Amino acid sequence: MEIKPFEKKIWLSSPTMHGDELRWVQDAFDKNWITTAGENLNECEKIVAEKVGCKYAVGLSCGTASLHLAVKLAGEKLYGMPKPNQGTLQGHKVFCSDMTFDATVNPVAYEDGEAVFIDTEYDTWNMDPVALEKAFEIYPEVRLVVVAHLYGTPGKIDEIRAVCDKYGALIVEDAAESFGATYKGVQTGTFGDYGCISFNGNKIITGSSGGMFLTDSKENADKVRKWSTQSREDAAWYQHEEIGYNYRMSNIIAGIVRGQMPYLDEHIAQKKAIYERYKEGFKGLPVIMNPYDEKNSEPNFWLSCMMIDKDAMCRQVRSDNKALYIHEPGKTCPTEILETLAKYNAEGRPIWKPMHMQPIYRSNPFITANGNGRAKSNAYIKETGMIDVGADIFERGLCLPSDNKMTAEEQEIIIQIIRKCFE
Numbered sequence: 001m002e003i004k005p006f007e008k009k010i011w012l013s014s015p016t017m018h019g020d021e022l023r024w025v026q027d028a029f030d031k032n033w034i035t036t037a038g039e040n041l042n043e044c045e046k047i048v049a050e051k052v053g054c055k056y057a058v059g060l061s062c063g064t065a066s067l068h069l070a071v072k073l074a075g076e077k078l079y080g081m082p083k084p085n086q087g088t089l090q091g092h093k094v095f096c097s098d099m100t101f102d103a104t105v106n107p108v109a110y111e112d113g114e115a116v117f118i119d120t121e122y123d124t125w126n127m128d129p130v131a132l133e134k135a136f137e138i139y140p141e142v143r144l145v146v147v148a149h150l151y152g153t154p155g156k157i158d159e160i161r162a163v164c165d166k167y168g169a170l171i172v173e174d175a176a177e178s179f180g181a182t183y184k185g186v187q188t189g190t191f192g193d194y195g196c197i198s199f200n201g202n203k204i205i206t207g208s209s210g211g212m213f214l215t216d217s218k219e220n221a222d223k224v225r226k227w228s229t230q231s232r233e234d235a236a237w238y239q240h241e242e243i244g245y246n247y248r249m250s251n252i253i254a255g256i257v258r259g260q261m262p263y264l265d266e267h268i269a270q271k272k273a274i275y276e277r278y279k280e281g282f283k284g285l286p287v288i289m290n291p292y293d294e295k296n297s298e299p300n301f302w303l304s305c306m307m308i309d310k311d312a313m314c315r316q317v318r319s320d321n322k323a324l325y326i327h328e329p330g331k332t333c334p335t336e337i338l339e340t341l342a343k344y345n346a347e348g349r350p351i352w353k354p355m356h357m358q359p360i361y362r363s364n365p366f367i368t369a370n371g372n373g374r375a376k377s378n379a380y381i382k383e384t385g386m387i388d389v390g391a392d393i394f395e396r397g398l399c400l401p402s403d404n405k406m407t408a409e410e411q412e413i414i415i416q417i418i419r420k421c422f423e
């Protein structure tokens with residue numbers, strides 16, 4: 001059967017709107033609350049806090065803003081108020097997820113800290129608690145860990161928490177991709193000392209942009225709200241004792257999020273069905289789907305991903321901005337699959353390129369579970385048996401079209417297209 005390109009593009013993950021969003025946006029117009037305050041914002045904070053089971057959710061302009069203020073709060077708590085013109089983490093190292101979006105780790109740099117990247121594990125594709133423990137042995141003075149749940153899959157939360165407790169470290173939890181996912185029945189975003197979620201356009205639900213800071217501490221919630229609105233003091237004029245930010249969520253954006261909230265569980269169910277169909281459809285191929293702890297966790301299945309077995313990988317090389325491969329019968333690689341999907345008007349994406357491989361972070365320390373830091377050479381890797389898990393998943397993995405508006409029939413065609421890459 002000849003496969004024709006899709007007439008309508010199949011997206012990786014596009015916004016799914018329902019109409020209710022407009023009602024709340026209209027409500028903001030009707031009441032003329034076209035600003036960073038209003039009923040939508042208050043209501044939205046309330047329903048998100050209820051959903052995740054925390055006391056306070058503070059609406060912000062984006063998930064990155066939430067991560068920044070979370071990291072800043074942690075820095076102040078750990079190291080005190082910084083000198084003028086200095087970040088709260090000045091001179092301090094912070095352990096960070098390595099295979100993630102750079103928004104997870106950039107806030108450490110905003111606060112003048114140094115990110116130390118912790119390698120990934122194969123069970124959930126998140127921070128490896130073994131590598132984290134190793135990092136504390138090398139840098140026992142570190143007191144802050146920034147950890148993300150990739151693609152909506154909860155990481156090894158209990159193990160990471162245990163290691164952090166042992167060393168007295170605080171956790172900033174980046175649940176930007178995992179809103180609605182649970183670990184042992186508890187929502188992600190509530191495990192860290194500070195939780196962050198995002199309503200960016202391609203996330204599980206969206207406000208077009210936006211994010212929230214999650215906490216049980218009234219003091220922290222008040223502080224984040226104050227910082228996010230230019231740090232005004234209680235005075236008749238604009239009085240400032242601290243550096244402020246313009247990070248508050250708009251009441252219009254909050255209206256969109258408010259309208260999306262009732263559909264969160266529906267989106268998760270649709271994304272789960274997509275994941276299950278891929279899993280079924282790839283039976284017999286030398287691949288695995290992005291794995292999760294089936295006993296303890298329920299991901300939100302934001303993106304379905306796959307990883308090709310080592311011996312089914314054709315040759316593939318990637319420079320900083322280009323990729324080449326040589327097709328071999330029975331084998332393929334992410335580049336071939338992504339290029340083939342694009343030819344048929346479907347969008348996939350490489351796995352997040354690990355931070356330790358990024359030009360801006362190449363000189364930062366990187367800790368793996370079984371090697372001593374960054375691999376200097378192939379000879380070093382051979383000698384130590386070091387495995388750079390993040391680099392391996394980046395090399396062999398990819399994100400599949402995961403749009404919840406994709407029909408089962410369309411997905412069946414995607415599966416056929418991918419199967420053909422292995423011929």
Ligand SMILES: *Cc1c(COP(=O)(O)O)cnc(C)c1O
Nearest residue numbers: 062063064101103104176198200
């Ligand atoms: C999207 C995302 C963010 C940032 O959220 P924004 O709302 O886009 O600022 C942070 N971390 C991860 C892992 C993300 O995927």
